[in-house]
Amino acid sequence: MNKKRLGLISFFVLLFSMNAFTQHISDLRLNEMLINNVDNYIDEYGRHVPWIEIFNSAYNNIDVAECYLTNDTTGLADGSGIKNWYRIPKGDPKTLLSQRSFVVFYMDNAPLYGTFHVNFDPCEEGSSNYVALISSNGRTLIDIFEFPEQLRTSTEHSYGYFDDGIKGVEDANGNTVSNKGFLDYFTPGSTNSVFMGLTKSEKVAQEDPYGLGLAFISMSVVFIALILIYLMLKLFARMNRGKAAKPAHGEVKTDAVVPKTKVIAEEFTGEELAAITMALHLHVSGQHDEESEVITIETPSAHYSPWSQKQLTFKQSPYKK
Amino acid sequence: MxxxxxFTEGITQFFTYTGFANASWGNLVMIVIGLAFIAMAIIKDYEPLLLIPIGFGIILGNIPFVDGLQIGVYEDGSVLNYLYFGVLKGVYPPLIFxxxxxxxxxxxxxxxxxxxLIGAAAQFGIFGAYIIALLLDFTPQEAGAIGIIGGADGPTAIFLSSKLAPSMMGAIAISAYSYMALVPVIQPPIMRLLTTSKERVIKMRPPRVVTHREKVLFPLLCILLTAFLVPSGLPLLGMLFFGNLLKESSVTKRLANTASGPMIDVVTILIGLTVGCSTQASTFLKVESLMIFGLGAASFVLATAAGVSFVKIFNLFxxxxNKINPLIxxxxxxxxxxxxxxxxxEGLKYNKTNYLLMHAMGPNVAGVIGSAVAAGILLSFLY
Structure with missing residues (x-):
């Protein structure tokens, strides 16, 4: 009983799996086309030739190999037209389209140039105003792409679906209308739904013409950033204060020196204090009295200030004790 | 015969290649400006490390020549063009940081x-100039690049203008460095105008001793706080705090010495020279450049006024x-x-024992962080 149930489950799982991985060839769409290719997409030989784009609208891989491309569907009913159509060769890995991807075929009537060069040219006299994609059985029409006569002369716009592979959209009245037309941008091998919106700068210019909004936001962000640092430093100070409150072992805490410092600061000028500090520094660091240079507190004759020397305004690099 | x-044809042909045959009034004007920069640096000691390379660069960039010899800064493949790449792509400014x-x-x-917080308030100069530039019909990108002059930070100005308005970068950089050199001339009248004699003699508490641990933690926490908030400022802020960590960690003294010594010297030479070269008369002598200079001055004035006014308001609280001397x-x-x-x-003028330098260094370095953050914000909005 269990074996039978297991077998049934396995069968259905296999069935669904097969369904999931089945290639939906009908999901292929002829998506965009350009005939009068003057300065647009070039083929691998550096030529500007008419091109058509196929879009895999499915969410699984589809191989377009062995399908047919043509601009003359005569013989479609009984499959007798296959000898005149371009059969996409088998064996080229590039014919396997991954989900939602694109491939471009050159309509240059030069099939010997490679897999993606078909055997017809829409520029030829008397050629039809459509291109058809037919399945490998030669009888099933996968997609047909009709185009207006103006496409033959258009150099500025290609023709295709505004949204990749979507043939009709609802208008304001709920009626389905064609989603096909001349596109603003050539997009061979990529999506047609190119949104060329405003640049950031244009958007700012439009929404904030006087710059007040940007100034307010920016100043706020600058303040927030620096307030965050301020809070961090306050935390540092608090931590440090805790340490400073505790006198080191054996030390006697006294603030008797502070009033003296105040008196000194008020009695002497800056130059005198600088000289005293320098003398103390030399004394503490044990430097010899007889220096090779003259130390003076006189104002230099040139227009010069030690503060104009950047290196003097910063402390020496610390050394590890 | x-x-x-x-011989005569050769001499005539040679003459057509010389600077004398190709010189324009614009070139001569720019060469005079370059010489003035050098004179200012040598005689007045105004930012000599910057004005001498820039001044010489202006002279180099305005030597007239025939196009196509691959010698000009804007000609592909020329040596100067390769060096200019570091400016154009914003490589040098982060290295200077x-x-x-x-x-x-x-x-x-x-x-x-x-x-x-004073460093934050002074950034108003940037956005004030941005607003004025918009009123003068500059695009938002151009206005942002011009406004950054008010940050008084040459590398930041170059970095931002190279992204937002590369065509104006020469004028913006020259303007920024010129006003930085003229800080002792521009700022004091504004400071005096906005302060009372009583405020100018406020004595501030001496700073407390800062521990080694605090100094090490500062760059690490600052980069985390600022870069997460404004990731677009990462090239400048990241390098600034990285350099500081090299210094304060005290175990990478060699790296810190290289970064603060030979490396910054090399980059300063390259950035100064190439920015100077980029001011070819044909691209620089325009009404637009004069407007940039005017707006740059306005942004400096606004930044100074904003900083001083902020301190006055802050003092009310x-x-x-604990009050702060508004002169900082x-x-x-x-x-x-x-x-x-x-x-x-200025502080010493009103009280000979009032040393404000170390107090002023606080907002000064905060200004470096603030202007880098402001540049990041402008970049994220406009680029």
Whole structure:
């Protein structure tokens, strides 16, 4: 009983799996086309030739190999037209389209140039105003792409679906209308739904013409950033204060020196204090009295200030004790 | 006869290649400006490390020549063009910030954290100039690049203008560095105008001792706080704090010395020279450049006024004894250390024992961080 149930489950799982991985060839769409290719997409030989784009609208891989491309569907009913159509060769890995991807075929009537060069040219006299994609059985029409006569002369716009592979959209009245037309941008091998919106700068210019909004936001962000640092430093100070409150072992805490410092600061000028500090520094660091240079507190004759020397305004690099 | 003809033709042809044959009035004007920069640096000692390379670069960039010889800064493949790449792609400014970070001691800021807010207030100069530039019909991108002059930070100005308005970069950089050199001339009248004699003699508490641990933690926490908030400022902020960590960690002394010494010197030479070269008369002598200079001056004035005014307002909320001398408000612009030096000089004028330099260094280095953050914000909105 269990074996039978297991077998049934396995069968259905296999069935669904097969369904999931089945290639939906009908999901292929002829998506965009350009005939009068003057300065647009070039083929691998550096030529500007008419091109058509196929879009895999499915969410699984589809191989377009062995399908047919043509601009003359005569013989479609009984499959007798296959000898005149371009059969996409088998064996080229590039014919396997991954989900939602694109491939471009050159309509240059030069099939010997490679897999993606078909055997017809829409520029030829008397050629039809459509291109058809037919399945490998030669009888099933996968997609047909009709185009207006103006496409033959258009150099500025290609023709295709505004949204990749979507043939009709609802208008304001709920009626389905064609989603096909001349596109603003050539997009061979990529999506047609190119949104060329405003640049950031244009958007700012439009929404904030006087710059007040940007100034307010920016100043706020600058303040927030620096307030965050301020809070961090306050935390540092608090931590440090805790340490400073505790006198080191054996030390006697006294603030008797502070009033003296105040008196000194008020009695002497800056130059005198600088000289005293320098003398103390030399004394503490044990430097010899007889220096090779003259130390003076006189104002230099040139227009010069030690503060104009950047290196003097910063402390020496610390050394590890 | 043939030889004489060949000789005269050769001489005539050679003459067409010389600078004399190709010179324009614009070139001569720019060469005079370059010489003035060099004179200012040597005679007046105004930012010599910057004005001499820039001044010489202006001369180099305005030597007239025939196009196509691959010698001009704008000609593909020329040596100057290769060096200019570092400016154009914003490579040099972050490297300079690395050196600045390795040179800067943030102790003044760490010991008195409230000073950092002055650095934020002074950034109003940037956005004030941005608003004025928009009113003068500059695009938002151009206005942003011009406004950053008010940050008084040459590398930041170059970095931002290379992204937002590359065609204006020469004028913006020259303007920024010129005004930085003129900080001692521009700022004092504004400081005096906005302060009372009583405010000018306010004595500030001496800064507390900052521990080694605080100094090490500062760059690490700052980069995390600022870069997460404004990731677009990462090239500048990242390098600034990285350089500072090299210095403060005390175990990478060699790296810190290289970053703050030979490396920043090399990059300063390259950036100064190539920015100077980029001011070819044909691209620089325009009404637009004059407007940039005017707006640059306005942004400096606004930044200084904003910094000083902020301190005055801030003082209303501070207790007696904790008040800040408004003469350090000007140091919120990041012209390190010139604007702090101006605070010191002005402070000593009114009280010979009032040394404001180390207090002013707090907002000064905060200004460096603030202008880098402001540049990041402008970049994220406009680029």
């Amino acid at each position: 043939n030889f004489i003809q060949f 690395l050196g600045i970070g390795a040179m800067t001691d943030f102790s003044a800021l760490i010991s008195n954290p409230k000073l950092i 501070l207790k007696e004894g 408000g000007n140091a919120g612009v990041s012209a390190v250390p010139d604007s702090a030096r101006v605070s010191q000089v």
